[in-house]
Amino acid sequence: MSNDENDRILELEEQKRILLRKKQELLDRIEKYKNLNKDDNDDDEEDEDESWKGLIYNNSFPKPNDLSNENSKLFKIDGNSNIEDELLSKLDTLPILNKDLRLKYLQRAYPFVDIKILDTSINDSKLQFEISFKNKHTNNSVQFEMISEQNKITSFKVINSDNFSSCNLKNISSPNILLNLIELDRLEFKRHKFFQRLSNKISQKNQNINIEIIENNSCLKLNRLIFRNFPNENIKLDLYIYWNIQLDTTTNEINTDWFIKLNKNDQLLKNKIDLNVIWRKLIKEYGIEVGTEELIKICLFPT
Known part of the structure; x- marks a missing residue:
């Protein structure tokens, strides 16, 4: 083996020792940081335990009267509620309840008729409304009454069809007739x-x-x-x-x-x-x- 080859082997062995030493230093530093984080977590858990103990022993939980006061601040959202109030309290993807907004979009869906609310009961279970058709040659209009309970229509009837001359609507009892009347007009x-x-x-x-x-x-x-x-x-x-x-x-x-x-x-x-x-x-x-x-x-x- 030549002298150059021996020198090369010695040089590589020296580099190996240096790298092994650096590796060990890095492992020691990692272990040190692990121990520091463990101590911090233990301190946080102890602080959290102390805070819960303070709540228990010092009776810091809300009193029943406090809960009733919070509930008194809540208000009911229904079809008569302001649209801004409903949006502020809305946390779901269900349709908006505001009846004015619903009526507005319903009118867009049926541009050939005018929909007018005549009367509603206090709890909105009974609704009377009128549909007037924009066909000036017929001037048809019909008034309906609808009663609902638990989000289901329990009664539907025509209360005035004197201005609808094409057919007799006195015995109508299904809300499905609305679309047929629009098509008829x-x-x-x-x-x-x-x-x-x-x-x-x-x-x-x-x-x-x-x-x-x-x-x-x-x-x-x-x-x-x-x-x-x-x-x-x-x-x-x-x-x-x-x-x-x-x-x-x-x-x-x-x-x-x-x-x-x-x-x-x-x-x-x-x-x-x-x-x-x-x-x-x-x-x-x-x-x-x-x-x-x-x-x-x-x-x-x-x-």
């Missing part, structure tokens, strides 16, 4: 707009046709008088276009029915081919509005 609005558009189109094209909406807005009547010199006979044609919309209050289902009648000189005109069949085929071919216009041409302007 929307269908009546669509029917009125359809009759209105159809009337305007026909009137612009044919000045000698009389048009009116009859039978509680469920029928569009078109009348034409045909003058003939030979034979000396005038012909009166009346076309009735019906769109019935009814609410079955037993099942809460909305039923619609379309049909037409054609009278000649105030007598029902009976054809070999049913005009309703022709009408349905025209609607299938051209759509509801154009198909109905074509039907009017066939019935009131025969060749």
Whole structure:
């Protein structure tokens, strides 16, 4: 073995001794810190024990009277509570109870109606409210009374439906009817707009046709008088276009029915081919509005 190799081995052994010494120093320091932390924890536990002993022996726990005073500061949160007070005391994710805020968001969910609170009982178990529909052509409105106990609806009834002419609501007992009434009013609005558009189109094209909406807005009547010199006979044609919309209050289902009648000189005109069949085929071919216009041409302007 050369001298250089011997020198290298001696150098490495010296470095090894140095590293082992440093390692031992670090281990000693770690052990020292562990002992210091243990002593501190023991002191903290002793202080905590002393404080609890002081509470017990010095009777430092709250007295019953103190607890009653704290409870007296609490207040009930319900639908009539101020929204700020409710938010300050709210520690859960349940819906807000404030009825004004709930009514505001309920109104946003149903933009086609106005919801108005008429009366509430002292404990909010009984609620009377009115729903007014924004369809100015029907002006429908209904008043309801709802009674609830333990967050459950125990009674629901109509207290005034005089301003709702489409159907009889006297025997309604389910709150599910509300959504059906909203849909019923929307269908009546669509029917009125359809009759209105159809009337305007026909009137612009044919000045000698009389048009009116009859039978509680469920029928569009078109009348034409045909003058003939030979034979000396005038012909009166009346076309009735019906769109019935009814609410079955037993099942809460909305039923619609379309049909037409054609009278000649105030007598029902009976054809070999049913005009309703022709009408349905025209609607299938051209759509509801154009198909109905074509039907009017066939019935009131025969060749």
